[in-house]
Amino acid sequence: MTTLATHVSVFLRERLPLERGASERTCDTYALALRLFFEFAAKRLKVRPSALELGQLDAQLVLDFLTHLETERANAPATRNVRLAAIRAFMRFIEYREPSAFEQIQRIRSIPMKRVDTRLIDYLNRDEMQALLDAPAPNTRDGIRDRAMLYLAYSAGLRVSELVGLRLENLIFSPRLSIHVLGKGRRERALPLWRETATALRAWLALRPTGQATEVFLNRRGAAMTRSGFEYILDKHVQTAARRSPSLITKSVSPHCLRHSCALSILQSTGDIRKVALWLGHASIQTTEMYLRADTTTLLETMNSTVPPTLRKGHFRAPDQLIELLTPR
Numbered sequence: 001m002t003t004l005a006t007h008v009s010v011f012l013r014e015r016l017p018l019e020r021g022a023s024e025r026t027c028d029t030y031a032l033a034l035r036l037f038f039e040f041a042a043k044r045l046k047v048r049p050s051a052l053e054l055g056q057l058d059a060q061l062v063l064d065f066l067t068h069l070e071t072e073r074a075n076a077p078a079t080r081n082v083r084l085a086a087i088r089a090f091m092r093f094i095e096y097r098e099p100s101a102f103e104q105i106q107r108i109r110s111i112p113m114k115r116v117d118t119r120l121i122d123y124l125n126r127d128e129m130q131a132l133l134d135a136p137a138p139n140t141r142d143g144i145r146d147r148a149m150l151y152l153a154y155s156a157g158l159r160v161s162e163l164v165g166l167r168l169e170n171l172i173f174s175p176r177l178s179i180h181v182l183g184k185g186r187r188e189r190a191l192p193l194w195r196e197t198a199t200a201l202r203a204w205l206a207l208r209p210t211g212q213a214t215e216v217f218l219n220r221r222g223a224a225m226t227r228s229g230f231e232y233i234l235d236k237h238v239q240t241a242a243r244r245s246p247s248l249i250t251k252s253v254s255p256h257c258l259r260h261s262c263a264l265s266i267l268q269s270t271g272d273i274r275k276v277a278l279w280l281g282h283a284s285i286q287t288t289e290m291y292l293r294a295d296t297t298t299l300l301e302t303m304n305s306t307v308p309p310t311l312r313k314g315h316f317r318a319p320d321q322l323i324e325l326l327t328p329r
Contacts, residue, residue, distance in 0.1 A: 002050070002051060002052060002053050002054075003054070003300055004052055004053060004054050004057075004069060005050060006144050007054075007090075007093070007097060007098075008034060008090070009092050011030075011094075012027060012030065012031055012034075016076070016092050021049050021186060023184075023186065025161055027213075029082065029086065030086040030090070033082065033085075033086035033087060034082065034086060034087070034090060036065075036069075036156065037062070037065050037083070037087055038052060038119060040064075040065045040068055040145060041056065041057060041061055041065070044061065044064065050096040052221060054094065054098060054101055054104075055101070055104070057108070058104060058107070059104075059107040059110075059111060061104060061109065062087060062108050062111060065083075066080055066083070066084060066111075067105065067199075069083060071299065076116075077116045078105045078116050079248060081112060081116070081297055084111060085113075087108065088108065088109050088111070091105045091109055092105075092109060120126070120293060120294050122253075122254075122257050122260065122290070122295050123250055123251055123257060123261040123263075123264050124248075124251070124253065124257065124258075124259040124261045124292065126143045126265075127245055128241070128245045128251075129261055129265075130140040131242075131244040131245035131248065132150060132237060132238060132243040132245075132248070132253075133147065133150055133151060133154070134222060134241070134244070135150075135237035135240040135241040137240075138238055140325040141207050142220070144200075144203050144204050144207055145204050145207075145208075145217060145218075146233050146237060147200050147203075147204075148197075148200040148201045148203065148204035148217075149163065149217055149225075149230060149233070149256070150234070150237065151194075151200045151201070152166075152179075152193070152197055152200075153197065153230075153255065153259070154199040154258045154260045154262050155193065155194045155196075155221070155262065156179060156181070156191045156197070156262070156264060157195065157258075157259045157262035157266075157279055157280045158259065159183065159184065159255075159256070159259060160227050160230055160231070160256070162181050162182075162254035163185055163217070163230065163255070164214045164215065164217060164224065164225045164226060164227055164229075164327060165182075165215065166215065166217070167179070167181065167214045167215055167216065168214055168215075168216055169214065170182075170216075171216065176192060176193075176198070177192075177193050177198040177201065177202070178190055178191055178192040178193055179191050181191065181281065183281040184281070184283075185283055187281050187283060189279075190283045191279070201216075202270075204216075209222055215244045217230075220305055227255075229327040230255060231254070231255060234253065234254075234258075235253075237244065239254045243285060258296075259280065260291070262279070262280075263276050263279075263280055263288070263291045264291055264294065265321075266279055267291050267292075272315060273285065273288050273289065273291070273292060276288050313326075
């Protein structure tokens with residue numbers, strides 16, 4: 001292997017987790033981006049990935065890789081930007097280890113991010129959410145587990161990584177049941193649970209099998225629930241809930257959609273965007289402002305509180321058909 005492999009190993013095993021304090025998921029995201037890039041570079045240069053040299057990785061190759069992501073892999077601009085961010089972070093790390101490659105690395109780091117469209121978020125209204133929460137069977141172990149996951153994901157506004165990564169030690173039972181969440185950017189927050197959510201969670205804990213896994217939610221094998229496992233469960237119950245609420249068929253219901261639905265519910269109940277940011281664990285209020293654009297209630301209040309300009313009255317009289325025929329064009 002070349003020295004490039006050594007740089008990659010130190011970057012992923014020391015730089016990110018130890019020096020930068022990056023989460024496991026962040027490390028995995030960066031590793032995937034670099035793997036895709038090196039596989040593309042190796043195919044383009046007709047060498048094995050382990051034989052790649054740093055000098056072969058120029059700005060044009062990175063640009064070609066980004067084009068490959070959007071055209072051949074059908075990645076959205078946002079995904080393209082995530083891959084580029086990982087490459088730029090890796091190049092910045094190498095910059096201090098390989099001073100001779102400074103100019104080459106600077107050209108790569110100067111590749112700009114692509115502008116992305118700011119779309120309205122997808123969320124479920126109250127009736128759709130209730131239909132989804134009622135979908136799991138309450139008389140089976142899997143149904144009780146699924147119901148607890150759905151209630152917790154929605155009521156606490158959890159990211160899917162926070163939900164499947166929740167451990168038994170993160171549950172606080174006194175004075176009332178609440179959870180301790182380590183969120184994105186290692187930001188901690190403690191969230192009290194609705195009475196209904198606490199009831200659903202206690203029902204699952206009473207049936208939860210004991211084993212080596214310390215996560216709250218387990219799959220049928222007794223191992224920790226995975227992201228893909230929860231996505232499969234969510235999709236299954238969305239199909240069931242759509243029989244009661246047909247509008248669900250037209251919506252793309254992802255785990256993050258439940259988080260958005262929680263945010264809109266809090267915003268409509270409190271009217272305070274700061275409370276939404278606090279509940280979701282956002283580092284900046286600017287991140288939370290996207291819910292203001294999606295909340296029609298707030299926009300209607302704005303419209304009703306604004307004095308519109310007056311409209312001058314007038315009467316339209318259609319021309320006589322006979323006279324119109326005789327009028328020269």
